[in-house]
Amino acid sequence: MTAPGTTFYLTTPIYYINAAPHLGHAYTTIVGDAMARWRRLRGDDVWFLTGTDEHGDKIAQAAARAGVTPQALADRNSAAFRESWKQLGVTNDDFIRTTEERHTRVVQDILQKLWTAGEIYLGRYGGHYCSGCERFYTEKEIVDGKCPDHQTPLTWIEEENYFFRMSKYQDWLVRTIRERPDFIRPERYRNEILGFLRDPLQDLSISRPKTRLEWGIPLPFDDRYVTYVWFDALINYVSALGGPGDARFEKYWPHAEHLIGKDILKPHAVYWPCMLKALADALGRPEDELLFRRLNVHGYWNIGGHKMSKSIGNVVEAYALKDTYGNDAFRYFVMREMAFGLDADFSEEAFVARLNAELANDLGNLVSRATTLIATFGGGRVQPPDGVSGAWLAAQPPDLAVELAKCRAAVDAAMDEYAFHRALGAIWDMVGAVNRFVDVQQPWALAKDPARRPQLDAVLWALGESLRVLGIILAPFLPDAAARIRQAVDQTGEAKLADATWGGRAAGAAVQRLSGLFPRVEDKTKPAAGTGAATAAPATETPRIPKDHFARVELRVAEVVAAEVVPKSKKLLKLTVSLGSEQRTVVAGIAEHYAPGDLVGKKIVVVANLEPAKLMGVESQGMILAGSADGRLAVLTVDRDLPPGAKVS
Numbered sequence: 183m184t185a186p187g188t189t190f191y192l193t194t195p196i197y198y199i200n201a202a203p204h205l206g207h208a209y210t211t212i213v214g215d216a217m218a219r220w221r222r223l224r225g226d227d228v229w230f231l232t233g234t235d236e237h238g239d240k241i242a243q244a245a246a247r248a249g250v251t252p253q254a255l256a257d258r259n260s261a262a263f264r265e266s267w268k269q270l271g272v273t274n275d276d277f278i279r280t281t282e283e284r285h286t287r288v289v290q291d292i293l294q295k296l297w298t299a300g301e302i303y304l305g306r307y308g309g310h311y312c313s314g315c316e317r318f319y320t321e322k323e324i325v326d327g328k329c330p331d332h333q334t335p336l337t338w339i340e341e342e343n344y345f346f347r348m349s350k351y352q353d354w355l356v357r358t359i360r361e362r363p364d365f366i367r368p369e370r371y372r373n374e375i376l377g378f379l380r381d382p383l384q385d386l387s388i389s390r391p392k393t394r395l396e397w398g399i400p401l402p403f404d405d406r407y408v409t410y411v412w413f414d415a416l417i418n419y420v421s422a423l424g425g426p427g428d429a430r431f432e433k434y435w436p437h438a439e440h441l442i443g444k445d446i447l448k449p450h451a452v453y454w455p456c457m458l459k460a461l462a463d464a465l466g467r468p469e470d471e472l473l474f475r476r477l478n479v480h481g482y483w484n485i486g487g488h489k490m491s492k493s494i495g496n497v498v499e500a501y502a503l504k505d506t507y508g509n510d511a512f513r514y515f516v517m518r519e520m521a522f523g524l525d526a527d528f529s530e531e532a533f534v535a536r537l538n539a540e541l542a543n544d545l546g547n548l549v550s551r552a553t554t555l556i557a558t559f560g561g562g563r564v565q566p567p568d569g570v571s572g573a574w575l576a577a578q579p580p581d582l583a584v585e586l587a588k589c590r591a592a593v594d595a596a597m598d599e600y601a602f603h604r605a606l607g608a609i610w611d612m613v614g615a616v617n618r619f620v621d622v623q624q625p626w627a628l629a630k631d632p633a634r635r636p637q638l639d640a641v642l643w644a645l646g647e648s649l650r651v652l653g654i655i656l657a658p659f660l661p662d663a664a665a666r667i668r669q670a671v672d673q674t675g676e677a678k679l680a681d682a683t684w685g686g687r688a689a690g691a692a693v694q695r696l697s698g699l700f701p702r703v704e705d706k707t708k709p710a711a712g713t714g715a716a717t718a719a720p721a722t723e724t725p726r727i728p729k730d731h732f733a734r735v736e737l738r739v740a741e742v743v744a745a746e747v748v749p750k751s752k753k754l755l756k757l758t759v760s761l762g763s764e765q766r767t768v769v770a771g772i773a774e775h776y777a778p779g780d781l782v783g784k785k786i787v788v789v790a791n792l793e794p795a796k797l798m799g800v801e802s803q804g805m806i807l808a809g810s811a812d813g814r815l816a817v818l819t820v821d822r823d824l825p826p827g828a829k830v831s
C-alpha cells in the first residue's frame with residue numbers, strides 16, 4: 183500500500199467517438215473518478231486523465247454515413263463525452279483528444295525516434311482483415327471464415343506496411359510480468375496474458391496506407407501512410423503529460439496506473455509495455471522510468487442477462503437511469519454491484535432494490551434518524567463527553583470507535599486493489615453498526631430519565647461523530663450526498679481522510695436535520711397491486727355527521743422521533759412521536775408499507791385524544807392518519823413546517 187501524500191497518475195481508456203457515451207464508458211470513468219477522489223482525500227498529488235480516441239476506420243466510416251467530415255464528427259461526439267462526464271461530476275484534470283496537435287506531435291516524435299533506432303521496418307503482409315475490429319486475424323482465430331467478434335466476412339488484404347519489432351520483446355515482457363506481480367491486476371488477467379505469451383509474439387503492423395485510410399496521423403518518415411489507430415491511441419497516456427522530458431511527464435509518469443475494461447487487455451498488456459520498452463531503449467533511459475506501474479482491468483457489464491450491444495441502445499438506456507435516479511445513486515449501484523475484475527449484470531430492478539434498501543433505508547434513514555434525534559433531544563447541538571460519560575460511551579455496544587477503525591482499514595485495503603465493491607461493503611458495515619447503536623442505546627428511552635442526561639448527550643455526540651466521519655469516507659463514492667452530510671454536521675471546507683478518526687472533532691457542533699437524502703422509489707418494474715382501476719372506497723358511503731362531531735376529534739401535528747418494529751408482529755410499527763410538550767408511543771399497522779426509519783424526522787398527523795389501547799402488548803397513545811388505495815398506503819404529512827403539537831382542524 184502506498185503511503186498517503188504520494189504522487190498518482192490515473193487514466194481511463196480514451197473512448198471511440200462513433201458511439202454515444204454509455205454504461206460501459208460511464209462505469210470505467212466513475213470508478214476512475216472515485217479512485218482519483220479517494221487518492222486526493224488521502225492527500226496525494228493526483229492527475230486524472232480521460233479523453234477520446236478519434237482516428238481510424240470506424241470513425242471515418244461513421245462520418246461517411248453521417249455525411250460529415252471525420253473532424254466535424256469528432257468535434258461533436260467528443261464534446262458529448264466531455265459534457266457527460268461534467269454532468270456526472272467527474273473530476274478529471276485533463277481531457278485528451280487524439281486529433282489535438284499536442285498529441286500528434288508526441289506520436290510523430292516517438293515514431294521518429296523508434297524509426298531512427300531501428301525498431302520499425304517496412305515489410306509485406308497479407309492477412310484477413312476486419313474493418314470493425316481494425317485488425318488482421320490469423321487463420322487460427324477465424325471462425326467459419328468470419329470475424330470471431332463481428333461474425334462478418336473478412337477481407338484478404340496484402341500490402342506493404344511498417345512493422346514494430348514487437349516479437350523481440352517477448353521474453354523481456356514475460357520476465358517483467360513474472361517479476362512484477364501487480365503489473366497486471368486482478369490476477370486472472372495477468373494469467374490470461376502469460377497464457378497468450380506462450381505462443382510466439384508477432385511483430386505489430388503500425389501503419390495503414392493512405393490509399394485505404396486517410397483519417398490518421400501521418401508517419402513522419404513516410405507520408406504515404408497513417409499510423410495504426412492503436413499505436414496512436416496508446417500514446418495518449420504519454421502525450422497528455424507533454425511527452426518524455428516535459429516536467430509534467432517526469433513528475434507523474436513514474437506513478438502511472440491505467441484503468442481499462444477486459445476488451446482491450448491485449449493492446450494494453452502486450453503492445454503498450456513493448457512500445458514503452460523500445461522507447462526507453464531509443465531514449466537511452468532505464469526501462470523503469472518509462473514503464474507504467476499497473477494495469478487495472480475490470481470485467482464486462484451485461485444487461486438483463488444479455489451481452490451489452492451498442493446497436494440495441496440498451497447500454498445508452500442503462501446510462502440514462504442516472505437522470506432518473508440521480509448521479510450518486512447511479513455511482514453507488516455500478517460500484518457496489520460489479521465485483522471489480524468480474525462481469526456483472528445491470529438491471530433497473532436490481533438498481534431500485536439497492537437504492538431502496540441500501541441508500542434510502544440504511545444510509546438515508548440513519549442520517550435522518552441521527553440528525554432528528556440530535557435536534558429533538560440535543561437542541562441541535564452535540565458536545566464531546568467528559569471523562570465519566572466518555573468512559574461509559576466507550577463501553578457501549580457496538581463500539582463505534584472499533585467499527586470505524588475496522589472500516590477504515592478495510593476501505594484502504596480494498597481501494598489499493600481497486601475493489602470498489604468491497605470498499606462500499608465496508609462502509610455499509612459501519613452504517614449498519616451505527617444503526618444498531620441507535621437501536622441498542624435507544625436515546626428516546628434515555629431522554630425519559632433526567633438522571634441519564636449525560637449518557638443521552640454522549641450517545642448524541644457519538645451519532646454526530648458517526649455522521650462526520652461518514653461524510654468524509656463517503657466523499658469519493660457519493661460526492662453529493664457526502665457533501666450534504668458534512669454540511670448537516672457543520673463541516674465546511676475540503677474533506678481530508680486524516681480527519682476521519684473517532685473523536686477527531688474535539689469541539690461541539692451544531693447539527694441540522696437532514697431527511698430525504700435518498701428518497702425511496704417505487705419499483706416500476708414490479709406490477710402494481712390491484713387492478714389499476716380506481717378502487718379507493720367511494721367517499722360518500724358513510725352517514726353524514728354534524729360539524730361538532732368532527733370537532734371532538736383532537737388532531738395534532740406530531741414529529742416522529744423514533745420507530746421500531748413491534749417484536750413478533752408483521753404489521754405493527756411502534757412510533758415515538760413528539761407533540762411538542764410531550765412524547766407519545768403510537769402503534770400503527772403500517773410495517774408492510776414502511777421500514778422503521780422511513781418516517782423518522784417526518785411531521786405526521788395523529789389523533790391525540792384517543793383512549794389508549796394495547797396492541798401486541800404495547801400501549802398505543804394515539805393513532806396516526808394514513809390514506810390507502812389499491813393496496814398501497816401513505817401516511818399523512820404536512821406540506822409546510824409546523825411545530826409538533828400544532829392543532830389540525
Ligand code: ME8
Pocket residue numbers: 194195196197198199205206207209210235415416418441442443444445446481482483484490
Ligand atoms: O476500445 N462493460 O474504446 P471504446 C464494461 N478507443 N466496460 C465497458 C463496456 C462494458 N460492456 N463497454 C465498454 C476503445 N466499456 C479504444 C480504447 S485506449 C488507449 C483506446 C468501457 O469506446 C471499458 O473501459 O470501445 C472498455 O475498455 C472501454 O469502454 C472501451 O471503449
